[in-house]
Amino acid sequence: MKIVINGIHANLRFSAAHMIPEHESCGCIHGHSYIVDVKVEGKRSGKHGFVADFKDVKDIVRRICNEFDHKLLIPLRNPLINFTSTSRAVKFEIAGKKYTIPEEDCCLLDLESSSAEELSRYFASTLFKELSSRYDISSVEVCVNEGIGQGAVYTISR
Template sequence: MTSEKYRVRVTKDHLVFSAAHFITFNGTICERLHGHNWRAAVEVAGPLDENSYVFDFIALRDATQRLVNELDHHVLLPTQHPAIHVTSDDREVTATFESRRWVFPREDCVLLPVANTTAELIARWMAFQLKQTLATHAGAANLETLTIEIEENFGQWAICQIPMHA
C-alpha cells in the first residue's frame, strides 16, 4: 500500500463571479446590500488512475465554470434564513428582514438553499452542486474529497471540503 496522496487543483482568472449579497450576524445585524468579485478554486483528491492522474483538469474546470456562470451578475439570496424571508413569482423577488424590504427582478436573482449567503455557505453549496456533476464523470469513482475555496475579498477565503462518497 502506498502512502502517497494526490490532489488536482484548478483556479483560473475566469473562475470569478460578480454578485451582490447581504448577510446577517449576531442575530439582529443585517449588512447593507453590496457586491464582491468572488473567486473560486476547486480541488479533488484521490489515487492515480490508469492514466496516472487524479481527475481530468478540463472536466473539473468546465464544471466549476458552469457554476460560476450561474452566480455571475446576480443577487444571491438565502431561502433558509430564519429572519430573511424571500418570496418570488415569475416577475419579482422580495426579500425582507425586520422592517427592511428589497425587491428585485426575478432574472437578477439566484435563490440559494442556504441559511445565509456567507462565503462559507456559498462554498458548501457549490461543493454539493459540483459533487453531483462530477459523480456522472467516469473518473469520479476513485475521488475521495472535493474542496471548494471561495475568495470574497482579496486574501479572504472560505473553504469547504466534503467527502465524495458518503
C-alpha cells in the same frame, strides 16, 4: 493524489451581490468579485490516469460561477428573510426593510446564507457529486474568496 486549480489563473470567478441579514456592516446589499480555488483528491484512473480531468472540474465550477455572475444571491432558507413572492419579482423583508428585485436579477439559493462559508459548501458539494459519477474521488476542497486573500474553505469527503 490531488489536483489543484487556482481560481485566479483558471478564471474561476464571478461578481455578485449579497447581504448577511442583520449583520452590522454586511446587512446591506453589497458585492464582491469572488474567486474559486479547487482541490480534488482521489485515485488516478481511466485511460489517461487522471484523478479528474482539469477541463471537467473547470466546466462544473464555471457553470456555477455563470449562474451566480452579476446576480443578487438570495438564500431561500434564511429565517431572517420573509418572502412574499419569488416569481416575476422577488419580494422580501428583512428587519423592516422591504425589497423588490426583478427575478432575472436574482439567484435564489436553497441555502441558509450567501456567506463565503455557505457558498464554498455549495460549490464543494456540487462538484463532489458530479465528479464522483465519473471519477474515483475521495475529497473535494473549495475555497470561495470574497477578494484576494479572504475566503472560506469547505471540504467534503467520503
